[in-house]
Amino acid sequence: MEQKLLLHAEKIDKRFGPTHAVNEVSLDFLEGEVHALIGENGSGKSTFTNMLTGILPIGSGTFTLMGHDVAPKNQVDANHQGIAIVVQETGTLGGLSVADNMFLGDEDQFIRRGIKDTAAMNRKAQELLDAYGLGYIKATSIIDNYDFEDRKLVEIVKSTWFDPAVLVIDETTTALSQKGRDKLFEVMDHVRELGHCVIFISHDMGEVLKMADRISILRDGDFVTTVNREDVDEDQLKTLMVGRQMDDHYYRTDYPDYAREQPGETAVSVRGVTVPGMIDDISFDLHRGEILGIGGLSECGMHEVGKAIFGASYDRTGEVVLADGTKVKDINTAIDHSIAYASKDRDNESLLINDTIEDNIALPSMRDMGRVLSDKKLREFSDKYAVLMSTKMVSVNQYVSALSGGNKQKVVLARWLGKQSDILVLDSPTRGIDIKVKAAIYALLEQMRKENKAILIISEEIMELLGMCDRIFVMKDGKINGELTRSPELSEQDLISKMV
Amino acid sequence: MTTSNDTAIDPKTTAIDDKKKDAFAARIRGFLPLIGFVVILGFFAIATGGSILTPKNITLILSGGYMLMIAACGVWLIMTMGCLDFSQGSMLGVSCAVFCALSQYNLVLAILGGIATGGVIGAINAYFHVYRQIQSFVVTMCVMFLLRGVCAFITTTSPVYAATYVTTFNDMTLLMGITLAVLVITYVVTRFTSIGHNLKAIGANEKAARFAGIKVQKTKVIVYIVAGCLTGFAAFINAIKVGSVTSTAGNMLETQLLIAMVLGGMPINGGARARFSNIVIGVLSYLILQKGLVMMGFTTEIQQLILGVVFIIMVALFSDRSSNQVIK
C-alpha cells in the first residue's frame, strides 16, 4: 500500500556551541503511520522534534508539511500549522483551570470584542474531555487538583483535539501508569486512522515494536537508517542504536586483570541511599585507584547519586560514609574530606559564571590559605592550576562567562586539583566539549587513577563509560540494574540492555 | 536553501563578537562611577560658582557624611550578596534612642547598646529572610515600618536626649578618624580574607556558591547582623551630631544609602562586579550631589525629583544582567 508523504525533513541541522546536536538529518514521514524515533541520550531526537514543534529555532534545513515549508515560532504557532507535541515534563501551568490550560495561547477563538466567553471555553473543554473518555476531569477545576498523570492526559487532549497533521510524543510514556499509556496509545491509533502521523520517541523497545509502523534510528546527531517494524526485533534495534567505531585515541588502553588484582581501599561507602522519587536504596563502594562509572537513561536517577555523595541532596535517607567513618551530610563536610564534585549543570552549579576564574578556582581552597589572603597568593594559586589544566584564557581575572565549554570544565577541574581532592565525583564530565579537551580530560583522569585517587564518572555517554571505567553500574528507574567490569569484550549492547 | 526562523548566522562568530563587546563595555563601566563623581563635582563647582569647594562647605559636606559612610559599609556587604536592606533608617533611629538613653549612665555601655540594638534588628531581618524565605526587600520594608512606629512611640512625649557630654565629641578630626577606621577595617576584612570573595560569590550565583563550599545561610545571617551593628555604631555618630532622637530620626537613610550605592556603581544584584570603591565614591558623589542641589537653591521636592531620576538611570546603567534571565 503506497502511503503518501506527509512531512519531509531536509538536512535539518542544529549546533549548540561546539556540540553538533543534529547533523543534516533528512527524514520522511508518511500519512497514516506511527513513526518511532529512537536513539541514545544525545542522539538528537528531542532536538530534532523540538525544532519541528517550535520549541527551538531551526539551525538550518527545512521541514515541509503537505507541500508547505513550516518553521513555527512557538508551540501555539506550531499547533496552528498542524503540528503538536506532548512533552516529557509538565506542560500545564498550576493555578489555572483545566480549560484555561487546554486553550492557553489559543483563546482568540472564544474572544468577542475583547471579552472571553469563559462559559463557552469551559463547555468546549468539557466536551473534548468527555469525547476522549476523560469525563471525570472537570474543565472548570483548577488543574492543581489533579495529579501528574491526569495533567498529562489533559495535555494530550490539548495537543490533539484539533486533529494535528503531525503529533510528536516525546518520551511521555515513562512517567505514565498503564492506564495512562493505554489512553495515549488509543489517541495515537486514532491519529493514525485519520491519516495523520505520530512521531513516537521512546526508550521502551517493547512499546516501540508494538505501536510503530516504521522506526528511524539516530546516533550522535546522525541519521542511521529507517526500518519497518516487521523486519526487526529488540536486539537488532539496540544494535542499530549503538555500533560505533570505538575511537580509542583518547580512552584508556589498559585492561587490568581484575580477578587477580586487589581492589584499592574503600574511599566512599554508599549505603541504602534513597531520595524519594529519584533513587531507591542505592549501595556501593568506591575504591581508590579505580574509575567507577554509573550509566543509564537521563531520568534513571544517577545524577542524584552524585549529589548525594557530595552532600548536596535534600530529603536523602541512608548513609554516605568515608574511610575514616565520617558521614557526609552536607557539602562542606564533603569538601573538607577531599570530595570533589562536577555537576551536570555546569553553568549553575559547578561554576560561578559571573565571577572571575580566580574566584572559581580558589574558593574552596581559601580556607586552607590562612586567615590573611593576599591578592598575589590567590592569583598565583589559581594561575598555577589554570595553567596546569592548559586553560585558554586571557588572565585569571577574566570572567568565566567568556570561556568556551571545554575551558569552563577545565576551570572546574582546576578548582579540585587545587583543593587536592582525592575523591572525584564527575557528572557528565565531557558534555558539550570538543574532542581535544575531551582527550586531555581523559588523560588527566587516567593519571589521577594511577595516583590512587577515587573517581566516579556519571555519564550518559556509553562510549565514555566503556572507554574509561574499571567498573560500570547501570541504573534504571532509580535502582542499580547491573554491574559490569571493564574488559575488551564489553560492548554497548551489554550496557543498553540493562539501561532500557 | 535554508528556511529557518533566525537568519543564517554562524553562531560562533556572533558569540565572539558579543564577548568582545561585553568585555569592552565592562571596562568602561568599571570607570563610570569615578567619571560620574568627577562630572558631578565639576558640574556643581561650575553651577555654584566654585563656592561648593570652599573649605567651609567641604567640611559641611563631610560632616554630614560620617554616618552615611559607616552605615554604607554594612549596606555594601548586604548588597554584594544581592540582597537589600530597607530598614536602615529606622534601625538607626531606634539604636540612637537606645544610645541616648544609656548615655546618661555610661558612654561605653551606650555605644555597645546601640551596636547591640542594631545587631538584634539585623538578626530579625536575617531570620525572616533566610529561614522563612521571604524576599529581603519585603522583610526589611516591613521591619522599617515597624521600627518607625517604635521610634515614634518612644519619642511620643518628647525626644530622647543624649547626655550633654555626647555632643562635645563633635570634633571633625575625631569623627573623620572613626569613619576612616571603619572604612579601613571593612576594606581590609573584605579584601584580605575570604569573606569578600564569599559575598561576591553569593551575589554571583547563590546555588553555585553553595556548591563551592560557601555556607550561604550562615553568611547571610552574619552579614545582616554585622550591618545592623555598623548602623548601630553610626547611630553613635548621629547622636554626637544631633544630640537627640526625634520620631523622624534616620528618615530616608535607606533611600540615601541605596542611591549612594548606585551612584558608586554597585550593580543592583550584587555579585563579582561590586567593589569597595562603590562605598567611597558613591557616598561622596551622593553628598556632593545633595549639597550641590541645596546650594543651587532647589526646593526639597525638586531635589528629590532629580535624585529619583539619577537613581533610575544609574541602576539601569550598572545592572549586571544576562539577557536570558527572568527579571522579577
Add this chain to the structure above:
Amino acid sequence: MELIKRARQSQWYGVGLLLIVTALVWLVFKAMCPSTFGDPDQLLTYLQTGLIYAVGGCGLYFIVVMGLWDFSIGSVLVLSCLMAIGFSQSMGILGLIVAPILCGALLGAANGLAYIKLRIPSLIVTVGLSLIYESLSVFASGWSGTRLGDAYKMFGSYPWNLILAVLAFALCTFILKYTKLGTYVNAIGANEATAKNMGVNVDKYKFLAFVLCSTFVGIMAILYIGYGTAQTPMTGMLSQSLNFKPLMGTFFGLAFKKYGHPVAAIVIGEFIISMMFAGFVALGMPVTINNVVTGATLLAIICITTKRIKGAVVK
C-alpha cells in the same frame, strides 16, 4: 469527615474559611472591649475603610500574582487624589471621577514602560519612580490645593462609596475571569518560560498589568479622598506607608487564589484588617503603634502565605 472533604472541594471553601476568621476576630476584640468595639454602625465604618484599601489591593493583585512588586502605589494614590481635587474644581463631578483614574493609568504606563525597557527588578524601579511621583505631588498640590470641595465628598460615604467599590471589584473579577489578561497574569506567575513558549507576549501583559494596577489605585483615590477630604503632598518616602494596607489585602487574595475567588478574599481580608486596627484603637493603643502593627501584620501575613522550598534561592 466526608462533609469536610466535600466542603474542601467546593468553590466557596476559601470564602467560608475567611468568614469564620472574620467572626473570630470580631469575637476576640468584642470580648476585650465590649463597649467601644463592634456595634453594627461601627462595623459599617470598618467596612468603609476596608473597601477603600480593597480596591487598591485588587489592582496590586495583577502585579503580585506574577511575582512582581509595585511600591509606587502610595505615591500614585497621593498624586491621583490631588488630581481629583484639582480637576473637580474646574470640571465638577466629571473631573472628580475621570482625573484620578486617568492619572493612575498614565503613571501605571510609566511604571510598566520603565520596567520593560530598563530591565531592572520591579521593586527597585517602582521605588525609584515613587521618588519622582512624590516630588510631582508637591507641584500638583501647588496647583490644586489640598482640600476637596464639599460638593464632591459623596464618595466618602454610603451609598456611593459602596457602589463605586463594588463596581471596581466587579471589574477586577471580570478581568480575571473573562479576559486573556486575567488568564495570562496567572500563567506568567505560574511559569513565565512555559507561558512564553505558548506564545504569550510576556512583556506586553506585564506592561498592561502595571497600567491596570495604578488605574485601580486611581479608583481607590476617588474613595480615599472622598473619605479623607484632604490630601497633602508627601515626600521623603512617606507615601510608602500607603502601600502596606492594600498589599495585605493582595496577599489574602494570593493565599486563597486556589479556591477560585481572589477578589472576595481581598475584600474580606481588608475588612478583617480594618476591624483589627479598630480593635487596637479601642484597646487604647496609641496612634504611633499603628505602624508597628502594620509592619508586623504584613510580615506575618507574608510569612504564613509563603511556601518554603528546600534550597530555593531567595534574594
